[in-house]
Amino acid sequence: MAENRLGIPLQPSVLFKLPFDKNRLSVTAYHENIIADSPRLLCRYMDPLNYPYYSSYGVHELSIQRRGPALKLKYVNDERLFSHTWLLLIFKTWQRLVLFHCSFLALKARSLSTTFIAPEEYRIEGERRLFQGCPCSQILDDNFQHSLYIFQDDLTHAYRLHAAVGNGELRRCPVWTAFVSELQMNSDTWIERHSRHRVRVKDLHIFVFCNEYRRKAQIRRHGEFELNFTHAAGADAFINVFRPGDSDSEDAVGAIDVPPAQ
Template identity: 30%
Template sequence: MALRTSAEDAEDAAAGFHTFRAPLPEHAAEVTGLISDLYAISSSLTSLDALSQNVQYRRHWPRVQPDVELVRSSLKYTIEDIFDYMHRLDNGRTSPDNYKRVWVSMSRFFWDESQYALSTRLARYRVFLRELGEMVKNRNFDSSLLVSTRNGLKDLLALQEHRLLPQGLGSLGLGQVPSDPPTHRPISRPPSRNEIPRPPSRGEPLSPISPVSDRDHRRRRSFERTRPANQAHLSPQSPLSPSSGTGTFSDSIPPSVPEAPYSPLAGSVSATTNTSHSTQNDAIQYHWIREIFSSYDTETAIPTGPEEAGCFDENHPGIKQILKEKGFERILQLAFNDESEMTVYFYLRERDHRARIVCKVPHRARSSEYFCLPLNMLEVVRAGSCLQLCRRRNAGKELILWARLKFATIESMVVFFCAFLALRSQDAGRPVDDIRDYELEHEEELFGGQIVDDDYPHALRVYQDRISGAVRLQASVHKGIMDRTPVWTAFVTHQLKRRGWLKPLDSRTVAVRDLKLTILMSAEDYNPPTTNRGEHILKFGSRSDAEGFLETMKDIAMTIR
C-alpha cells in the first residue's frame, strides 16, 4: 500500500509538470525529462509492490526493503517540495512569467539543497529502484551502482531531514508569542477571538473578520501525523449545498441507522453509539469517538445563559435516506437534555473518512426537523455555555450561525469541541488544513511546550477555563497537515492538590499518575506511553519545558480552592 501511494504521488508530480511545457518552451526538453523520470519511478515502485507480494520473489524482499524505504523517504520529501512550488501557481497568476519564476525558484532550491539538479536526483531514484527490482528477481544480482547510489541517497536524506527537523518550541511563557513565527506554527496564543461576536439571532451574520489567508502548504514529513488513507482514491467531491426546501445533495452526505436506546451519562448530553455491528468494519465499529463521552469522571458546571439552542438552516426531512445511500454510517448519537431536546448525530464514511453532522430538532405539533452539513464547512465559536457551529461566507469574511448547542458542564463541552476538530481534521476527502478555531473562548493557555508522544512531536498545552476554573491538559499534532489537531485531552483539576501525582523521572520526563485521557485517534494511530505502573509519560523536548510545566502546575495548584 505504501509503495502504491508513493507511485501515485510520483504520477501526480509528473502530471503537474505537464503544465510547465507550454509556458516554458525553452525548458520543454528538461521538463519532459522530469516527467519521464517520474513516470519511470512510479512504474518501478508499482513493480516492487507486486514483487513484494509475489510468492516466488517475496522471500528476497528483506534484502532490498531498507533501500526501498530509503528511496521512499527521500522521494516523499522531494515530491512535497515540488508540490509546494507548484501550489504557487494556484492563485490565478498563470502567466508565462509566473511559470518562469516558479521554475527558476524550484531549480535553485533543489540545487542549493544537494548541489545537483532535480533531474539528476530523479535519475538517481529511477536507476536505484530499477536495480533493486533486479535484485529481488535475481538473488545473485549485484551492481556497482548500488553502493555509490545508496550512499548518495543517504546523504541526501540526511540533508532533507536536518532541514526539516522540528526546531522545538523553547520555553514558552504564559501566552508568550514569538516575534517572527516560522512556517510551522510554534505553540503560542492564537490571535484573539474577541473580535468574533456571538451570532445574536437566526441566520444573522457575525461581524466581519480577517479574510481567509492563502493556504500554508505545509510539508508532511516522516515524523508527522497524516490523515487516514482515502481508500477509494476518489477526487474530492462537492460539499452539501442545501439550496431549497427540497434540497439537492452531492456525494458529501451520511446514512440512516436504526434508533438505539439512549445510554445516560452525567452532564448535559447522553451518548449512544450504533449497536448494530453486523455490516460494520473495524474502523466504524471501534471508532475512537464511541468511548469519549464516558472517558471523564468529573462534572464541572458552567452557568447557562439565555441563548436558544437550535439549528438555523433549511429542513431536510429526507436526509437519513440520502445519507444511507451515500455510504455513511452513524458513529455517535448525542441527546441534549435541555429545553431544545435536540439530538446530534455524527456520521462517517469509512473509505475516505468523510465526516458529517446531523441535528434533529423535535416538535410537539409537527414532524421533527433534520439538518446536515459536512464538518469541514463549519467552524466552532464558544458563547458562554454554548458552542456555535458557523459557516463562512463572503470570501471568508463572515461567520453565519448554523447551529447552537448548549452544555451544562465544561467537560462535555470540551470533549464535543475536541471531537469535532479531530473528526474534521481526519477527513481525507476535503480536509481542513488551516485550523482557525483550535481554542475555546474563555479558556486561558497557561503553558505550552513540545513533547515526544508515542514517537511523534506533539504540542502539550495547559488550559484553564476562566468561567468554571477547570484545568485540563491537551496534546495536539505539532507540524504538518494536521497541525493543531487534538490528539488527547485530560481534566486534572481534582488532581492538582494531590501529593505526588506528578513525578519527574529525569530532566525532561515527567510521569503523571491517574491521568484519565480522552483519546481522539484510533488505537492504531496513538498508543499512550506509560510506565510499568501505568503512569502516563510526558517526555518534553527540552529541560526548560519540563521545568516550566512543573512550575506552572504548582502555581495553578496554589490558586485552586
C-alpha cells in the first residue's frame, strides 16, 4: 500500500483535504504522530490512465510562496542549500489561496520539527499591507496580544483582516483572518467606534488557525466582533483605512473607554 511505503500510519489524524483539477490531484494535511506534533502534507496525483501516485513531506521540510493565482511548495533540505519545487497549486479564488497559505504557515510555525521559517514566507506576494503590525496596531484578542493587519489583494482589490501572534517564539504565526465583503465596504455601519480603544465590526466571519483561540470571547451582545486596541491611535488608524478622516469625528474624540459589554 502507498501509505506503508510513505510511512503513513493506518489511521492518521487528518486535518484537512483539498481537491484540485476535478480531484485528479489532492493535498491532505495530517498528523503522523499527534504527540510529536509534526504535521505532513500528502499529495495524490492521478496519471492519464487513472493510476495514483503519492508523495509526502513534513511541513517543516517545505517552503511556500505565491505565484499569481498559485502557491508554490518547495522542498528545502536541512542546510537550506538545496531545494526543488514539489507542488504548484492553482486556486480558483484568492480566498481559498489565502486560507491554504495561512493554514500551512500555522502548521509549520507550530511543528516541533520546524527549525527555520524564511521571513518572505509570512508574506503573500501580491498583497499590499495597508495597516501593519506596529505597536499601535496591537490588539488584546481573547486575552492574548496579537498583531492586526489589513491587506488588499492586487488582483481582486479585495480586503482582509489578519491577526497574528504578537510576540514570542510564534511571533507572526497566523491566528485568524477575515475577508471584507463588498456589502460591508458599501455599508456606513459595519464599523463602529465603541470607545477610544475599541472598534466593533458587524458580520465579520473569521477563519481560525489556532485551536486554543476562542472566537466567542470577542463577540458582543448583538453579534459584533470587537477589536480592542492597546493604543487609541491604533483604533484611529484602523478606521481611517476604510473611512478616511472619520477617526477624527466628534464621536471618536469624545468616546470614553468602558468595559466591554458581554
